[in-house]
Amino acid sequence: MAKYKYLLFDTDRTLLDFTKAQRAAIEKALTKYGFKVDDEVQDFYTSWNESLWRRLEKREITHDDLVKMRFVVMCSRYGVPYPGYGKIESDYIIALSEGHDLLPGALETIQALKEEYRLYIVTNGIPMVQERRLKESGLIEYVEDAFISEAIGFNKPDIRYFEEVYKRLGEPPKEEILIIGDSMSADIKGGVDFGVDTMLISEHAPEGFDFSPTYVVDNISKVEEYLKKLE
Numbered sequence: 476m477a478k479y480k481y482l483l484f485d486t487d488r489t490l491l492d493f494t495k496a497q498r499a500a501i502e503k504a505l506t507k508y509g510f511k512v513d514d515e516v517q518d519f520y521t522s523w524n525e526s527l528w529r530r531l532e533k534r535e536i537t538h539d540d541l542v543k544m545r546f547v548v549m550c551s552r553y554g555v556p557y558p559g560y561g562k563i564e565s566d567y568i569i570a571l572s573e574g575h576d577l578l579p580g581a582l583e584t585i586q587a588l589k590e591e592y593r594l595y596i597v598t599n600g601i602p603m604v605q606e607r608r609l610k611e612s613g614l615i616e617y618v619e620d621a622f623i624s625e626a627i628g629f630n631k632p633d634i635r636y637f638e639e640v641y642k643r644l645g646e647p648p649k650e651e652i653l654i655i656g657d658s659m660s661a662d663i664k665g666g667v668d669f670g671v672d673t674m675l676i677s678e679h680a681p682e683g684f685d686f687s688p689t690y691v692v693d694n695i696s697k698v699e700e701y702l703k704k705l706e
């Protein structure tokens with residue numbers, strides 16, 4: 476018998492290729508405003524945006540702050556006139572919603588697990604973006620529900636996010652729930668604080684954290700086999 480009944484999957488960098496989607500969206504959105512989008516611009520945006528998300532996860536800023544800050548700073552750094560609040564952001568969001576490439580093995584894994592488990596999506600992001608990407612990637616057909624942070628009102632790893640998700644699952648025994656994701660600070664921290672088992676998808680063992688995942692699997696395509704061994 477399966478050890479878990481409810482598998483809660485993160486989306487970006489767990490099932491979908493976020494790096495690719497983000498790079499394409501940055502190129503499309505920023506070129507329109509006069510940026511010369513090269514690797515340096517892409518890399519700076521990636522690390523700047525990541526740092527804002529880490530601050531959001533620690534509740535130092537709100538999602539609204541993040542959205543306001545990310546392109547203002549890009550414009551000032553690269554000497555591009557800021558077109559006004561919301562303009563680049565909304566072009567970027569639309570472009571990002573178009574990126575839905577699956578990571579290798581992700582769809583096959585979800586299809587196979589669907590036979591035995593109840594599958595859900597737990598993702599930080601904006602409903603308009605994440606819903607479209609989940610639909611166009613085909614993932615949505617295999618999950619019972621998708622819990623998107625901006626619709627829930629809190630972000631992973633905030634315990635209030637997981638409390639709301641738990642309610643919507645019908646409050647099953649916590650031992651039946653497993654959270655699967657690539658982020659120590661969002662997925663694993665959230666699961667640990669909430670008191671459910673977690674599986675980190677990572678090629679490297681996590682270092683420098685005062686908490687740890689229940690399991691580490693190096694690749695999404697190995698998840699099904701790994702879960703079988705736990706039965």
Ligand SMILES: [Mg+2]
Nearest residue numbers: 485487488657
């Ligand atoms: Mg992720």
